[in-house]
Ligand SMILES: Nc1ccn([C@@H]2O[C@H](COP(=O)(O)O)[C@@H](O)[C@H]2O)c(=O)n1
């Protein structure tokens with residue numbers, strides 16, 4: 001009959017009775033890129049409410065094609081979601097968020113639960129980037145009894161934040177604890193963290209049935225329409241870069257730049273000078289003879305100075321490196337300054353070296369240590385800027 005016809009729309013045109021609403025929120029880059037590809041891949045008819053801080057979507061045709069509405073901020077999204085739940089028969093809300101910023105998801109759940117309509121809730125979390133792994137590393141260093149104690153409190157902690165009796169603390173046990181309350185999937189940047197030697201067995205026990213390795217190879221199965229949709233979402237098309245790779249027969253190298261918080265332009269110029277030497281005792285994986293590309297940090301203001309000093313080919317710094325990964329526009333090799341970028345890089349791309357700030361204590365630096373544990377870099381290829389002096 002008509003009422004059971006899942007494709008039959010009500011007067012709103014896009015929300016049907018007993019339907020599911022999909023919510024997408026993120027303040028960073030990686031979850032947004034992953035959520036975009038998920039939307040394109042699943043191609044569902046569900047109404048989608050989206051708020052991505054770094055990727056405002058203004059293209060109405062694009063939004064219509066995914067049955068989506070975009071919100072400048074999360075409070076506006078929540079207001080709209082609440083009114084949909086109150087005025088329509090919404091069966092389920094699937095919330096897609098950023099793991100590190102699980103507090104944003106808590107605020108949405110809080111609002112849904114406060115309506116008292118018993119709406120089903122399902123959660124998808126996508127890692128923000130390297131931050132979760134630094135925290136996981138630190139967590140793994142705690143005595144097992146302490147880890148277990150913390151985990152034992154997490155369900156109540158989350159519940160109290162949803163009830164509004166306690167602010168949400170984004171500790172490891174809390175951000176990875178939602179499967180104790182709702183059907184949850186954690187889309188992890190590096191699900192293999194649980195296969196390393198780091199002692200994380202208690203946490204693994206809580207979430208092992210709820211984790212998925214983030215996918216980077218969607219483009220191998222996307223048709224041209226889906227690819228174009230991704231280019232429209234991100235405003236990025238990899239064709240130019242792919243042409244530049246092919247312009248010479250040499251292998252391609254991308255230098256991963258940082259911002260002034262970590263290194264000056266001169267220091268990065270010096271690293272490149274050293275890396276070009278065929279027999280440097282410091283950088284043993286030389287970049288001599290490779291075509292040199294420069295991918296500056298999105299927030300760096302001195303990129304042109306570095307590009308000019310070594311006559312490199314520029315990759316527009318505002319493009320998130322993850323967009324190159326997603327669109328299969330990767331070089332043969334990379335190297336550069338410590339960055340979250342290295343966490344998502346497939347191991348088919350050679351990682352020649354990573355440089356850190358001069359005063360870094362390598363053996364006690366959680367970020368470096370977790371990168372070594374995950375085989376992102378060899379200990380010998382971890383360098384400090386001061387190694388050059
Ligand atoms: N050369 C770079 C460096 C960074 N990005 C993007 O910024 C995000 C955060 O990187 P951090 O270096 O601050 O850890 C990263 O996930 C990339 O999206 C970049 O595109 N190019």
Ligand SMILES: [Zn+2]
Nearest residue numbers: 245248250291
């Ligand atoms: Zn080339």
